[in-house]
Every structure is written in C-alpha cells, then in structure tokens.
Amino acid sequence: MNARPGDALLARLLGFGRTLRRLGLDVHTGRMLDVVEALSCVDIARRDDVFHLCRALLVHRHEDLDAFDRAFEAFWGPSNPAAGAAAPAGGGEVTSGEPRPARADPMGLLETQTDVTPAADDEESLDVPAWSDTDALATKDFAEFSASELAAARDAIERLEWQPGVRRTRRWVPGRGSRLDLRRALARSVRTGGDMVRLPRRARRLRPRPIVLLCDVSGSMEVYARLLVHFAYALSRRHRRVEAFLFSTRLTRITRQLRAPRIDDAVDAVAHAVPDWSGGTRIGAALQEFHRRWGRRVLTRGPVALLVSDGWDRGEPELLATAVARLQRSCHRLIWLNPLIGTQDYQPLTRGLVAALPHVDDFLPARSLRDIADLAALLARVG
Amino acid sequence: MPASIPELQQRLAEQRYVCDRGLAVSLFIALKLGRPLFLEGEAGVGKTALAAATAAALGTDLIRLQCYEGLDISHAVYEWDYPRQLLELRLLEAGGAIDRAAAHEALYSERFLLKRPLLQAIDPARARPAVLLIDEIDRADEEFEGYLLELLAEFQVTIPEIGTVRALERPLVILTSNRTREVHDALKRRCLYQWLEYPSFEKELAIVRVRVPEASAQLAAQVTALSQELRAQDLYKVPGVSETIDWVSALVALGHERVDEQGMGETLGVVLKAREDVDAIRGVRVSELLARAASRATGGA
Numbered sequence: 001m002n003a004r005p006g007d008a009l010l011a012r013l014l015g016f017g018r019t020l021r022r023l024g025l026d027v028h029t030g031r032m033l034d035v036v037e038a039l040s041c042v043d044i045a046r047r048d049d050v051f052h053l054c055r056a057l058l059v060h061r062h063e064d065l066d067a068f069d070r071a072f073e074a075f076w077g078p079s080n081p082a083a084g085a086a087a088p089a090g091g092g093e094v095t096s097g098e099p100r101p102a103r104a105d106p107m108g109l110l111e112t113q114t115d116v117t118p119a120a121d122d123e124e125s126l127d128v129p130a131w132s133d134t135d136a137l138a139t140k141d142f143a144e145f146s147a148s149e150l151a152a153a154r155d156a157i158e159r160l161e162w163q164p165g166v167r168r169t170r171r172w173v174p175g176r177g178s179r180l181d182l183r184r185a186l187a188r189s190v191r192t193g194g195d196m197v198r199l200p201r202r203a204r205r206l207r208p209r210p211i212v213l214l215c216d217v218s219g220s221m222e223v224y225a226r227l228l229v230h231f232a233y234a235l236s237r238r239h240r241r242v243e244a245f246l247f248s249t250r251l252t253r254i255t256r257q258l259r260a261p262r263i264d265d266a267v268d269a270v271a272h273a274v275p276d277w278s279g280g281t282r283i284g285a286a287l288q289e290f291h292r293r294w295g296r297r298v299l300t301r302g303p304v305a306l307l308v309s310d311g312w313d314r315g316e317p318e319l320l321a322t323a324v325a326r327l328q329r330s331c332h333r334l335i336w337l338n339p340l341i342g343t344q345d346y347q348p349l350t351r352g353l354v355a356a357l358p359h360v361d362d363f364l365p366a367r368s369l370r371d372i373a374d375l376a377a378l379l380a381r382v383g
Numbered sequence: 384m385p386a387s388i389p390e391l392q393q394r395l396a397e398q399r400y401v402c403d404r405g406l407a408v409s410l411f412i413a414l415k416l417g418r419p420l421f422l423e424g425e426a427g428v429g430k431t432a433l434a435a436a437t438a439a440a441l442g443t444d445l446i447r448l449q450c451y452e453g454l455d456i457s458h459a460v461y462e463w464d465y466p467r468q469l470l471e472l473r474l475l476e477a478g479g480a481i482d483r484a485a486a487h488e489a490l491y492s493e494r495f496l497l498k499r500p501l502l503q504a505i506d507p508a509r510a511r512p513a514v515l516l517i518d519e520i521d522r523a524d525e526e527f528e529g530y531l532l533e534l535l536a537e538f539q540v541t542i543p544e545i546g547t548v549r550a551l552e553r554p555l556v557i558l559t560s561n562r563t564r565e566v567h568d569a570l571k572r573r574c575l576y577q578w579l580e581y582p583s584f585e586k587e588l589a590i591v592r593v594r595v596p597e598a599s600a601q602l603a604a605q606v607t608a609l610s611q612e613l614r615a616q617d618l619y620k621v622p623g624v625s626e627t628i629d630w631v632s633a634l635v636a637l638g639h640e641r642v643d644e645q646g647m648g649e650t651l652g653v654v655l656k657a658r659e660d661v662d663a664i665r666g667v668r669v670s671e672l673l674a675r676a677a678s679r680a681t682g683g684a
Contacts, residue, residue, distance in 0.1 A: 026568065034416065041415040042408065052408035060571035062423060062578050170453030171524060182465040190486055291619055297563050322659065
C-alpha cells in the first residue's frame with residue numbers, strides 16, 4: 001500500500017473532478033471535499049458504493065448521469081469485480097481529446113448533413129439592407145426573399161417587442177386585490193390601539209405566460225426553417241419561459257441551444273442538435289412524442305402554444321387530430337401559424353388539417369414580417 | 384442511526400420498502416453528512432414512500448410539506464393565529480388602558496404562533512431530528528425555491544416578532560420532484576442527487592410481494608409482468624410501481640387468483656389514467672399483452 005493513501009486518493013479524486021468538469025458537469029472543489037468526507041463512511045473497497053456515492057454527490061442533473069457513468073468507468077477502470085475496489089486504472093485522465101459524450105452519438109451523422117443545415121456563416125459577406133428597407137418587405141412572402149432580405153427580416157424579428165400576455169399566479173402579494181392581508185392589518189391595529197383604520201389587501205401576482213413553440217422544419221417548410229430558428233431565438237431572448245421544439249420526422253428540443261448568448265452560436269448549436277432537417281413530415285407522430293416525453297414537463301402554468309407548420313402531414317389524420325386536441329386541452333391557447341395562408345388559392349384542405357383545425361384556437365398566417373408583428377400583438381392580448 | 388448500509392437496508396425492509404444498494408448508499412451518506420437528499424423520477428417510483436419508510440426506520444416523525452404554486456411562508460413556515468390575536472386584543476382593550484409594548488408582547492407570543500411544517504422540522508424543542516419531506520418541489524414557484532435555499536443553508540428561521548429559531552440537530556431533508564419543471568441548479572447543488580428508475584421485473588415483483596402479501600405468487604408475477612409490458616408501450620402515462628401495487632390489490636379485492644381478460648378489463652382504470660391509453664390497450668391487445676406477459680413471467684421465474 002501507499003505510504004499516504006489519503007493523499008494519493010485525493011489527488012486521483014481531484015483529477016476525476018477535472019475530468020467531469022471538462023465533460024460539462026458542474027463540479028466544484030467543495031463538492032470533492034464532500035466526497036472525501038463521505039468516503040470515510042463507506043467501505044472504499046466496494047466499487048459500487050464508491051460509484052453511487054460519487055454519483056449522488058457530483059451529479060445533480062438527470063441528463064448528466066450518462067456522461068458521469070461513462071467517465072467513472074473510463075477513469076476508475078471497467079467494473080470488473082475481480083479487479084475490485086476503486087483501484088485507479090493506469091490510464092489517468094482520459095477524455096481530453098474526446099467529444100462530449102452527451103452529444104457524441106449523433107456527431108458522425110451530423111457531419112454529412114451540415115450542408116443542408118441553415119448555418120449562418122456563409123452569408124457574412126452579403127449586404128444587409130438598412131432597417132428602413134424592411135418597410136417595403138413587410139408584406140412580402142418569406143419564401144420569395146433574397147438572402148439579403150432574409151438578413152433584414154432576421155434583424156426585424158429580433159427588434160420586435162415581445163410582451164406575452166400575463167396570467168394571475170396563485171401567489172398573493174400586497175396590492176389592491178380581493179383578499180384581506182390579516183398580518184398587516186393586525187400589525188397596524190396594534191399601532192392604532194386596536195382599531196382598523198384601513199384594511200390592507202392582497203392581490204395575485206401577475207406573471208407572463210410561458211410559451212411553447214413547436215416548429216415544423218420538414219422539407220416543405222425548408223425555406224422558412226432558418227427564419228424560424230431566428231424567431232425562436234428572438235422570442236426566448238425577450239421572454240424567460242420559452243420552450244422550443246423542432247420536428248420533421250422526429251422531435252428535437254432546442255430550448256437549451258437557444259440560450260447561447262450569441263445568435264450565431266445558437267443557430268449552430270440548433271443545427272447540430274436536429275438530426276433530420278428537411279425530412280418528411282409526421283406532425284401527429286411528432287406531437288405525440290412531444291406529449292409523451294415533454295408534455296407534462298413543459299405544458300404547465302397556462303402556456304400559450306405556437307405550432308408553426310404548413311400542415312402537409314403524411315401520417316394518419318386521426319392521429320394528428322387527437323394529438324392537436326390534447327395539445328389544446330393542455331394549454332391556455334393554441335395558435336397554429338401557417339405560412340401558406342394568404343398564398344394564392346390556398347385552402348386548408350389536407351385531410352390532416354381538416355381533422356385538426358376544430359381543435360385550434362387561432363389559425364393565422366405567418367409568411368411576412370407583418371404577420372409576425374401581428375402575432376406579437378396577439379400574444380400580448382391573450383392573457 | 385444505522386451503523387452501516389446493510390443495516391439501513393435491513394431497517395427499510397422491515398418497513399416494507401425494497402431499497403437497492405445505490406439508493407441506500409445515497410440515503411446513508413445523506414444521514415452521515417447531514418445533507419438533503421433530492422429524489423427525482425417519474426411519478427410512482429417510490430419517492431414519497433422512501434421518506435415515510437425512512438422516518439419509520441429511524442423511529443422518528445415524518446413532517447411532510449406538499450408543494451404547490453404560490454406556497455408561501457404563512458403555509459410553509461409559520462402563521463400568526465389572527466382570529467385569536469384579534470380577540471385577545473379586544474380583551475386587552477376591554478380590560479382597560481393598554482400599553483402598546485405590553486399589547487405587542489401579549490399578542491406575539493408563541494401561544495398565537497401556528498407552526499407549519501418547516502418550522503416544526505427545525506423546532507429546537509423536538510426530541511429527535513425528524514425526517515422532513517418536501518414533496519413535489521417542482522410544483523412550487525421560484526420564490527419558494529429561493530426561500531428554501533436559505534433555509535437549507537442555515538436550518539434557521541427568523542420570525543421578526545420573536546427572534547431566530549434554530550434547529551438543535553438538523554432534520555433529514557428529502558426533496559422529491561417529478562420533473563414537471565427543471566428545479567434550479569442552486570438548490571440541487573446543495574443536495575445529494577438520486578434519480579429513481581422504474582424497477583426491473585425482479586425488483587418490482589419483490590416490492591409487490593412485500594406490499595401485497597395476500598396476493599398469490601402467480602397473480603403478483605402476472606401483474607408485475609403486465610406493468611412492465613405496459614411501460615414498454617407507447618402510452619401517454621405509463622404505470623408506476625404504485626399503480627402495480629394498486630392493481631394487484633384491486634384484483635385481490637375482486638377475488639382473482641390470476642389475471643384473465645375479464646379481470647384486466649374490470650381493473651384497467653386502476654393502472655391506466657389517460658383515456659387514450661385505455662382505448663389503446665382495451666380490447667384488441669389484452670390477449671396479446673397477456674401472452675407476452677406470460678412468457679416474460681415464466682421466463683423470469
């Protein structure tokens with residue numbers, strides 16, 4: 001055995017902590033000291049106990065569990081009962097060159113698709129029209145925009161004022177509401193010798209409604225996809241509670257990607273997160289997946305749901321109708337934005353749309369800047 | 384206080400809670416380090432049950448705070464008993480001239496203090512540290528989370544009219560979340576984090592046998608296999624372990640020794656809670672499910 005096993009172990013642990021930090025886990029030195037303290041309470045010859053202990057102390061997000069498990073395995077050697085214990089594997093810190101495991105899998109897949117993803121870089125050199133030029137663009141169809149006009153539109157979308165409607169929360173705060181504030185009333189009455197001069201009241205706090213954005217980025221929506229990401233970014237910049245999802249054949253949550261401080265980083269991250277840009281459309285199936293995986297987590301506190309799609313659905317109409325109906329029941333207001341509304345002779349006649357429309361609160365156009373501005377105004381009203 | 388992890392598991396088993404090694408390690412460390420334990424997982428995997436079983440295993444009280452939006456200090460920590468205070472104020476008044484300081488003293492004494500769960504948990508008068516269950520923290524709002532952060536750091540509460548109340552011994556705090564909302568990292572960082580999965584067939588069967596001992600071995604195995612099968616289906620709301628337990632209990636109450644089409648039809652509402660799910664499973668697929676579950680049960684046994 002080592003002369004001072006404690007020091008050796010501590011050094012190894014700190015190395016492990018660094019590895020975890022590099023993987024994006026939120027681990028700080030204080031936590032590592034907790035691990036050292038906790039290790040004195042268990043038998044460190046039992047590898048699984050050490051594993052569970054480190055896991056409980058060093059991870060606090062469900063999505064980090066996988067990365068942790070792999071890092072533990074790599075750092076402390078594979079779980080081989082014969083090798084036993086937390087005996088450090090010779091290798092040391094392993095992950096320096098590796099991509100982040102959480103995103104490692106789809107990477108290879110993504111590389112081949114980057115050419116169809118709307119990465120913003122390739123347009124840096126284009127002239128961006130001045131802000132005033134967008135007046136003329138206000139009613140033009142996004143689909144007919146040139147690259148420079150698109151840049152102007154993105155600018156305009158970013159400048160829009162988003163003030164989503166409010167809801168009354170269940171938290172009571174001092175104000176002119178319907179409830180008596182007994183605590184303050186009594187405190188005051190002591191001051192006035194037992195008389196209630198004026199009755200203080202409480203009102204419910206108002207909070208902006210959460211927004212849930214579900215955007216179709218399948219093949220038929222391709223021309224709008226890039227703007228949609230900008231729209232989602234602008235919305236989540238202005239408003240704290242925005243949950244955003246993109247779908248074509250599969251559903252991808254992009255809420256975290258949109259939190260990037262710079263829009264280009266956000267667009268980049270989104271482009272990498274979505275495995276199936278411009279694929280086929282199965283709106284019903286995508287919405288069902290949304291309900292199963294995310295519904296109970298993001299459809300809380302009276303949200304406004306925005307569904308952006310042209311309604312070209314290759315799935316079963318009944319499936320779409322059921323999924324849309326469920327969405328409507330789970331939110332305060334369901335707004336379907338369709339870039340095809342307003343195009344010549346457009347009638348919402350696809351079987352899926354016909355089945356789904358009865359369950360939609362608003363069915364609105366979204367093909368020009370004016371439409372987007374109208375939407376912003378509507379959102380402010382629907383509290 | 385249990386001296387070892389196996390002892391803790393043993394004591395929990397006496398409370399009819401089947402606790403695997405990983406969870407036992409976390410709970411043991413939480414007790415040893417005096418840290419809160421944050422349990423996250425789908426509904427019905429035994430988060431709340433763990434708190435109850437732990438309190439019983441440690442021979443102490445369980446103090447439970449159910450969270451909801453708008454939960455505030457007057458419901459979570461303390462409240463003054465205003466009607467009685469007002470009455471007292473009138474009595475003082477009727478008794479003659481009242482002196483402001485004396486009135487204040489009389490009105491804001493512990494006699495009129497209503498202790499809510501968080502204050503109860505840190506009450507220094509408590510004989511032994513309690514288990515404090517803060518249930519479904521994801522339902523509370525950020526204001527409450529912020530307050531909790533403060534409380535969990537110091538284990539003390541300041542009541543302006545009385546002074547500071549501080550726990551002599553820290554309670555074991557267990558927080559649960561169904562993840563309907565992402566709880567703030569700052570709060571989770573103070574806790575030991577434990578994610579609870581749906582159990583394996585063997586573990587779930589063990590739980591069912593312990594919780595519903597009156598069920599026949601065949602019934603328990605069949606229903607457990609069915610639950611596991613349903614979890615693999617595309618359902619809006621898959622059953623948790625608590626649904627499995629309810630399901631077995633319901634079939635026992637109806638006098639079934641084994642599950643058949645009829646028994647399943649009668650009790651499907653116990654286990655599936657969304658109309659779409661009941662529609663999807665009822666009828667066509669019952670026999671198929673039973674067959675698959677049967678093969679799983681015999682394979683497992």
